[in-house]
Amino acid sequence: MSRTYFPPTLSPLVYITVFHVPLFAFIFLSFKPITSKLHACALCIIIFVQALIPFIYHGRYEPLMHFFISVLAVLYTFKMIIWLKRNYQSSIDSKIKIPSFIGSLFNWRPDAVTIPDKQKYQKYIDFIEVTDLNKEMINHTINAIIKFVILDLIGEYLRDNKPEIPERSYGLRVLDYLRTGHPFTDRYIFFHCILLIFILIVSFSLVWNINCIIYGMFLKPLLTNNVNEKRKLEKSKYFKTQLKEWLITSIFYTKPIMGKPYFSTGPRDLWSKQWHQILNQSFKELGYLPVRNCFKHNKTLGQVLGTCSVFLISGLFHDYIAIVAFNHFSLDYVAFFLLHGILLILLEPVENYIVRREKDAKDNFGIKVFKMALFLPIAIFTVPLFAEPYVKGLNFYSNLNIYTNLAK
Secondary structure, eight states, rough: OOOOSSOOOHHHHHHHHHHHHHHHHHHHTTTSSSOOHHHHHHHHHHHHHHHHHHHTTTHHHHHHHHHHHHHHHHHHHHHHHHHHHHHHHHHOTOOOOOOOHHHHHHHOOOTOOOSSOOGGGHHHHOOOOOOHHHHHHHHHHHHHHHHHHHHHHHHHHHSOOOOOSSSSSSHHHHHHHHHHOOOOOOOEEEEEEEHHHHHHHHHHHHHHHHHHHHHOOOOOOGOOSSSHHHHHTTTOOOOOOHHHHHHHHHHHSSOOOOOGGGGOSSSHEEEEEIIOOOOHHHHIIIIIIIHHTTTTHHHHHHHHHHHHHHHHHHHHHHHHHHHHHHHOOOOHHHHHHHHHHHHHHHHHHHHHHHHHHHHOOOHHHHHHHHHHHHHOOOOHHHHHHHHHHHHHHHOOOOSHHHHHHHHH
């Protein structure tokens, strides 16, 4: 008698389609603000189902595909919860306007716009012409090709040189070292962990280049040479005007997804500026602000616990990915992010005391170098705690297959 598995195994295409059903259901039910308790309950159930689908299918599909599915699941659910929170806030304060869910779905980094003078916003928008777009598209295309080749070369190397990662987590091995003196890692594993971080940095940067190229394809037909004629034509086309301005802002006046984490001066600089900020708003809305507001009588304690809550949520988010994509459960990421949260809380007062830095004062070059020298060795030491599950679980591929082609 054949064994029946639940849930039933689906083809990858069907599985991806099923995974997106809750998202489309939520979009359909969120064009207008919540109107009843039944409406709110239905949306809450949809959020739960959206996060549950990848979890019940963990370990059933190729790790790389399930990695992206798990990331999307968290991104969607975070956005859904924030939309529900805004609805609750609007029920208390009628001045708060609630856009449709789909209207906020793609706005992940509201603080990433870099227009120098916001009072002259329209001037900076009208300044962009087709020639400017062409130059930007060429730059992004060249950068994308270079990064794609780099990732393929690394994938070709990793395909046949995957290290054996110990079953015992890195954090526990470090504790064992303090007790027994046994080595907790080796150079080969540590090199691959650093290489994994490099892959993530290049991959996020490549995604940004590809996004800008796609945005440019949509923007080009919307650009004309005569600004005055363009404004007259678009007065009756509000959506077209809004789309054009959003595309220009995204391509020309928005920070790249990834900064320069290898030059971070501290945990705050790393996680608030240099690393990708896609989830920054979500962590702030769902972790920091609610916890901080619970301790209004003690602002310092509220800020400390709010910071810890952000790093705790980040750790749980990454452990969810590890479970879904790699069938790996160890709370490594909770330990990693809580450690960085504690570093953020403790390291800044120590640094400020050593350099005698006044509050809100800008760091000069010497102070930045000192902070980097103090923080980066600690950050590098903790890298395996973050990277080992990815190195162990991901299967790397190469589209170039250089060595194979040369051999043929």
